Amino acid sequence: MTQTSVKSVKSILSRSQLPGSDWAANPYLGCSHACLYCYARFMQRFSEHSGPWGSFIEVKDWPELDPIKERPRLAGKSILIGSVTDPYLPEEAEFKRTRTLLQQLLALSQPTGLLSNAGLLQNEGLLPDEGFSLTLITKSDLITRDLDLLKQFPQVRVVFSINTVDEALKAQLDAAPSIARRLSALKTCHDAGLKTACFIAPIMPGLTDVAAVIHAVRPYCHEIWLDSLNLHPSCKEPVLRYIASQQPHLKPLYHAIYEAHDLNFWRELDRYLRQIAVACNLPYCTDFAEIKPSEAKPALVNFSAPS
Numbered sequence: 001m002t003q004t005s006v007k008s009v010k011s012i013l014s015r016s017q018l019p020g021s022d023w024a025a026n027p028y029l030g031c032s033h034a035c036l037y038c039y040a041r042f043m044q045r046f047s048e049h050s051g052p053w054g055s056f057i058e059v060k061d062w063p064e065l066d067p068i069k070e071r072p073r074l075a076g077k078s079i080l081i082g083s084v085t086d087p088y089l090p091e092e093a094e095f096k097r098t099r100t101l102l103q104q105l106l107a108l109s110q111p112t113g114l115l116s117n118a119g120l121l122q123n124e125g126l127l128p129d130e131g132f133s134l135t136l137i138t139k140s141d142l143i144t145r146d147l148d149l150l151k152q153f154p155q156v157r158v159v160f161s162i163n164t165v166d167e168a169l170k171a172q173l174d175a176a177p178s179i180a181r182r183l184s185a186l187k188t189c190h191d192a193g194l195k196t197a198c199f200i201a202p203i204m205p206g207l208t209d210v211a212a213v214i215h216a217v218r219p220y221c222h223e224i225w226l227d228s229l230n231l232h233p234s235c236k237e238p239v240l241r242y243i244a245s246q247q248p249h250l251k252p253l254y255h256a257i258y259e260a261h262d263l264n265f266w267r268e269l270d271r272y273l274r275q276i277a278v279a280c281n282l283p284y285c286t287d288f289a290e291i292k293p294s295e296a297k298p299a300l301v302n303f304s305a306p307s
């Protein structure tokens, strides 16, 4: 049972240091998806809860977004919903904080001004696009509840986090909805006309079958992102304990990568992914900036490639 409390915050938007996003919004503090490898555990220092990560959430309450203040600072910027929590936790069904945030952002995204046809002119390229782009990252099919809102944003992308198609392995790694439910929701969003991506992250060395995930999501994605397991101090101990107890044959590999800092695994993976890209005729790059929109979809974007 997740411990739940309410947290008042001055603003739901905060500056983001993550690549590809200028602003971040997290309607909850904490995350009941309780992923073994969660990089966001450091957020617990801002919480009143002392239980294990995954056992609590704080439901954020924030002032309504002020168009006069927010429109100028969001103009031409990107907003990421779900950088340190999942915006579609099971609790979202009751609290609807992500839905509320979408409604507030949608109000900001509507064209305004003296020109009643400003939106039409923007579409025709006759006015500069002053809107913001929105990206949501989730492991939950609850996002399909909000398709009515998502379809109204001029620039929106939904990203499903899937790092295995093995349901038994998934059950050991997170408490989020099943892979089958995520794949079904990905298809629903794709078929509804939204821009979609799959984030194969973290790639768990020796456990994540990247080819299997690419094969499963490829028909329903415009982009497939991949990133490595990064053992931040707060998740290093649980991951290594899991490997030692449940996957002991992988202990030498994890020691090589995370203790001896050997990059060979990631170099080999980069080579393997390039082969998949060639065989499947998919564009391949290691940076968002290299994606060419006119190319065949989906593009493979491998952030795990050593530089």
Ligand code: SF4
Residues within 6 Å of the ligand: 031, 032, 033, 034, 035, 037, 038, 039, 040, 083, 084, 085, 086, 139, 174
């Ligand atoms: S869904 Fe994301 S934020 Fe939530 S526990 Fe998993 S990795 Fe952490």
